[in-house]
Amino acid sequence: MNEVSTKKQLPTKSDRHKLFGSVDPGPRTKPEEKSEMVDLQNTKKDFLFELDAVGISNVKHPVSIQSGIAPNKQSTIGTFYFASTISQDSKGTNMSRFTEQLQSYSQNEFEVNIPTLKKFVYELHTRLNQRDAELSVSFPWFFERKAPYTGQSGMNHAEAWMDVRYDQDTGYDITVGLTGKVTTLCPCSKEISEYSAHNQRGNLTMEVKLDETFDDSKVDWKEVLLEAAESNASARIHPVLKRPDEKMVTEQAFENPRFVEDMVRLVAADLYEMEFVEKFYVECVNEESIHLHDAVASITYDKMSDK
Numbered sequence: 627m628n629e630v631s632t633k634k635q636l637p638t639k640s641d642r643h644k645l646f647g648s649v650d651p652g653p654r655t656k657p658e659e660k661s662e663m664v665d666l667q668n669t670k671k672d673f674l675f676e677l678d679a680v681g682i683s684n685v686k687h688p689v690s691i692q693s694g695i696a697p698n699k700q701s702t703i704g705t706f707y708f709a710s711t712i713s714q715d716s717k718g719t720n721m722s723r724f725t726e727q728l729q730s731y732s733q734n735e736f737e738v739n740i741p742t743l744k745k746f747v748y749e750l751h752t753r754l755n756q757r758d759a760e761l762s763v764s765f766p767w768f769f770e771r772k773a774p775y776t777g778q779s780g781m782n783h784a785e786a787w788m789d790v791r792y793d794q795d796t797g798y799d800i801t802v803g804l805t806g807k808v809t810t811l812c813p814c815s816k817e818i819s820e821y822s823a824h825n826q827r828g829n830l831t832m833e834v835k836l837d838e839t840f841d842d843s844k845v846d847w848k849e850v851l852l853e854a855a856e857s858n859a860s861a862r863i864h865p866v867l868k869r870p871d872e873k874m875v876t877e878q879a880f881e882n883p884r885f886v887e888d889m890v891r892l893v894a895a896d897l898y899e900m901e902f903v904e905k906f907y908v909e910c911v912n913e914e915s916i917h918l919h920d921a922v923a924s925i926t927y928d929k930m931s932d933k
């Protein structure tokens with residue numbers, strides 16, 4: 627017996643598009659050459675207010691970073707924000723210039739470090755014809771971590787970011803930050819219980835304004851901030867722990883109980899002692915294991931005015 631073919635005979639692709647609502651192009655009345663197009667963005671009038679910032683955000687781009695901890699050079703994904711102020715008499719910024727500028731840095735691997743980002747924002751302010759320009763980039767930073775007893779290693783990561791501004795009147799302003807995770811063991815629980823103590827994963831966020839002499843080819847600020855968080859915690863977090871390691875971190879956490887307030891104050895003290903830090907913000911958010919909610923504490927401190 628012959629098989630009956632059941633294959634559908636479909637309309638052509640262009641007929642299918644029409645079937646689903648596509649229409650032929652209408653008459654063309656507006657110019658297609660750039661030189662003849664209206665340039666709304668560059669209209670000059672009194673537009674009522676100057677704006678603090680106009681730009682683009684959530685721009686993903688591959689970048690490379692240097693790290694004080696292995697792997698010392700790594701590729702990662704940067705999420706960028708670019709902006710500048712605009713004057714009261716400018717209708718809009720030229721948004722294509724932000725991504726044009728980014729593309730000009732991507733020809734060779736875009737290594738995000740302080741000198742490169744300073745050069746980037748300086749050129750951006752010139753390209754935009756504005757008195758300032760700002761760039762923020764955040765990225766996952768990976769670092770090798772060895773287990774405390776067996777030395778078995780694995781890869782941890784933290785979220786890091788850099789914010790670099792240039793203003794032709796005031797110069798550069800550089801802020802860096804990091805959110806790292808730590809173990810915290812509750813001091814209250816330890817104190818009141820016959821045995822054990824609940825503990826949680828703490829998210830430590832530090833943001834610092836760097837002084838202008840800071841040289842990121844000599845000091846890795848990511849490593850320094852991570853150490854400030856971890857060295858003050860109940861215990862560090864590890865990707866690989868064998869039993870002798872687990873025993874060590876469990877006992878270490880019990881020997882070093884911390885409230886969120888303790889974490890913030892201890893990390894603040896470390897940042898206060900760092901010569902290259904001018905201002906800082908520290909926040910600890912503990913994902914409580916005995917609650918559905920988190921415990922939080924934070925501090926903002928300006929070392930220049932000592933408050």
Ligand SMILES: Nc1nc2c(ncn2[C@@H]2O[C@H](COP(=O)(O)OP(=O)(O)OP(=O)(O)O)[C@@H](O)[C@H]2O)c(=O)[nH]1
Pocket residue numbers: 660665667718719720721722723
């Ligand atoms: N200012 C402004 N631009 C927008 C907005 N939304 C989209 N655009 C952008 O407008 C851009 C095109 O404008 P411009 O960058 O000024 O283009 P252009 O005038 O050809 O650029 P230049 O040659 O550098 O002057 C596109 O990249 C769009 O992303 C908005 O809300 N405000």
